[in-house]
Each structure stands twice: as structure tokens, then as C-alpha cells.
């Protein structure tokens with residue numbers, strides 16, 4: 001049997017994966033922790049017999065591991081199917097539980113589609129949603145939140161860090177303002193977990209979303225933190241699992257994997273931060289020097305360590321992705337969830353980029369297995385690809401290349 005990861009496709013010799021904000025590979029320690037639960041430790045965590053007890057113990061250990069990553073108590077962590085479900089549960093669950101108190105929600109115009117579309121759904125149900133506008137670096141000023149709060153506001157949902165540009169929000173200040181008004185504060189920390197200190201107490205979060213596959217755990221598992229005493233209405237009704245917050249037989253295999261991934265992420269966060277920042281900074285510096293007319297998107301300092309989003313005006317983003325892919329380099333335009341639809345990213349438009357510049361943008365996102373050699377390899381191919389695509393697009397528009 002062919003042992004290459006892609007037996008059906010002819011991959012070039014080099015294979016440089018720089019799309020860790022889309023997903024990460026499962027770490028071997030995580031895989032090893034999960035494996036017995038596919039085989040002999042297959043019990044249902046709700047069963048009373050020893051198979052069930054074994055699964056229950058594993059789920060509870062994972063709950064404590066995930067709680068440790070965000071400084072929560074284990075009883076405040078509930079497992080879900082991923083970041084999308086956690087966001088839906090936080091937003092729709094709060095709206096449903098608190099609608100008698102008011103029907104106003106505050107969020108931003110750069111949230112992940114799981115938050116954006118949950119809010120759009122609620123607007124159709126008669127809720128009013130304020131979308132705060134970010135500045136040119138993708139930041140919200142906490143004063144904007146203060147000004148937007150009304151007596152009818154029941155929820156503020158502002159992401160911890162952005163998946164496309166990496167900008168980190170001042171969630172600590174925002175949380176303080178929101179909680180002082182007795183309003184529920186949710187933050188989507190899917191991209192921050194394992195890369196930045198995420199502390200539910202320090203930021204005063206009531207609700208927080210996490211995903212397993214962004215922290216070297218498996219796909220299809222996530223978690224929501226719900227502060228003790230905060231009530232939300234479940235979105236799935238059933239057999240009262242997860243303390244009636246999220247019914248459905250626990251995905252023991254995935255939960256065990258997410259728990260191990262969370263524990264390792266917490267242990268290695270600081271060294272990981274340095275490693276990712278070094279590679280990201282080196283690539284950014286070289287792109288600025290070796291390629292003309294580029295623009296880096298996102299906050300220059302308050303940014304996720306491994307995320308670099310660059311606009312190459314005059315080169316079309318999808319063609320850049322495909323040319324880089326042919327050279328063995330995997331990157332993204334916009335978020336993975338919206339790529340496929342060739343529309344400019346709502347995040348880049350929110351920063352004030354024109355649609356053409358937004359379309360010519362690429363996100364490089366580093367991970368733990370990348371090295372400086374990957375930076376060198378990208379820079380051995382990227383300048384040539386950008387200049388060729390700029391020539392092609394200038395020729396088709398009858399213009400002189402940039």
C-alpha cells in the first residue's frame with residue numbers, strides 16, 4: 001500500500017502545510033489516547049455497568065483537561081460537536097433563555113460565520129443585532145461596546161481572535177464593561193486556545209467556544225464554557241446528556257482526544273507562541289522586502305502568533321492558492337468555511353480593503369511542525385508566482401503590470 005498521505009494525487013516533493021487556522025493534524029499523543037476508545041473501551045458514558053463507568057471516567061478526565069486550558073471549573077465545560085455548535089448554542093441558547101428581558105444582541109462585523117449566521121437567524125426571528133464596525137486593523141474599541149449597550153441588550157458576542165487576520169480583541173476590557181451591566185458576554189476563542197492565554201475569569205466571559213481540531217485534536221468535537229449560574233436554553237433536546245445543555249450520547253473518542261489536546265496545548269503554549277511568532281515574523285519581513293506592493297492585514301502587534309494575512313493587489317487569490325498548491329504549499333484565502341465561493345472576505349472588506357485587494361489576499365497560518373525551512377521554501381516560490389499572476393491579470397485587463 002502506498003504510504004504517502006495522498007496516494008491518489010501526485011504531490012510534489014515538498015509539502016508545506018501553512019493552513020493551521022483551517023485545521024491541524026491530530027498529534028500522535030492524542031491519537032494514542034483515543035485509540036483504545038475505538039476498540040475495547042467502547043462503553044456509553046451513560047451506562048451504569050463497568051463499560052459505561054470507564055467511558056464516564058474518561059469523559060470527566062477530559063472535561064478537567066479542557067477546563068484547565070481556559071481556567072474554568074470542570075463543571076462549567078460541556079462537550080459539543082465543535083466550534084460551530086458551541087457558537088450556535090451560546091447565541092441562540094441565550095436569546096431563547098433571556099428573550100423576556102430584551103431582544104437586542106451586540107456583535108462585530110468580522111465574526112466567524114457560525115456567529116454571523118446565528119445572529120442573522122435571530123434577526124429573522126425578530127431580534128435586533130448591532131454589528132460593531134472594526135477599525136482598519138480589525139479591532140473594536142471597548143467604548144463602542146459601552147455605547148451600544150441598551151436596557152434591552154441580553155448578549156454581547158465578540159470573538160477572542162479572528163481566524164482570517166489574527167487580530168486579537170481587548171476581551172478583558174469588553175468583558176468588564178458587559179458584565180457590569182448584567183449582560184451575558186460570549187467570546188469565540190476557537191482560534192486563540194493553545195496560542196494565547198485564554199482565561200475566563202480574567203476576561204469575565206460567561207460563555208466561551210472551543211474546537212478540538214484547531215488544537216491538534218480530532219474534528220467533530222468542541223466545547224462550550226458556561227459560567228456557573230448562567231442559563232441557556234439547549235438547541236438539541238433529548239436524553240439530558242451534558243447536564244441537559246447538549247443532549248446526545250457523548251462522543252467519547254473525540255472528547256478523550258480533545259482533552260489530551262487541551263492538556264498538551266496548555267503545557268506548551270508559551271514555547272509554541274515563540275516558535276510560531278518567529279516563523280510568522282520572518283515570513284512577513286521577507287515578503288515585505290522581496291515582493292512589491294503588498295499589504296499586511298490585521299493588527300501589527302495584537303495578532304495571533306502564527307497568522308499572516310497578506311494582500312497582493314493585482315494577483316488573484318484563488319489563482320495564488322492553486323499555484324502555491326502546485327508548488328506543494330497549502331494556504332487559504334479568507335476562511336476555509338467560505339473558500340469555494342469567490343466573493344471577497346467579509347473580514348477584509350470590514351477593514352476597508354477594496355474588493356479587488358481583498359480577493360488578492362492569502363492567509364498563511366503556521367503550526368507546531370513548521371520550521372524556518374518552510375519560510376525559505378515559500379520564499380523560493382512565492383515572488384515568482386505573484387509576479388507571473390500579476391502579469392497575467394494585467395495582460396487580460398490590457399494594463400501594465402504593477
Ligand SMILES: Cc1ncc(COP(=O)(O)O)c(C=O)c1O
Pocket residue numbers: 021022081082083084085087112114159161162163188190191210211212213220221222335336337
Ligand atoms: C473563529 C472560529 N469559530 C468557529 C469555528 C468553527 O469551528 P468548527 O470547525 O469546530 O465547527 C472556526 C473554524 O474555522 C473558527 O475559526
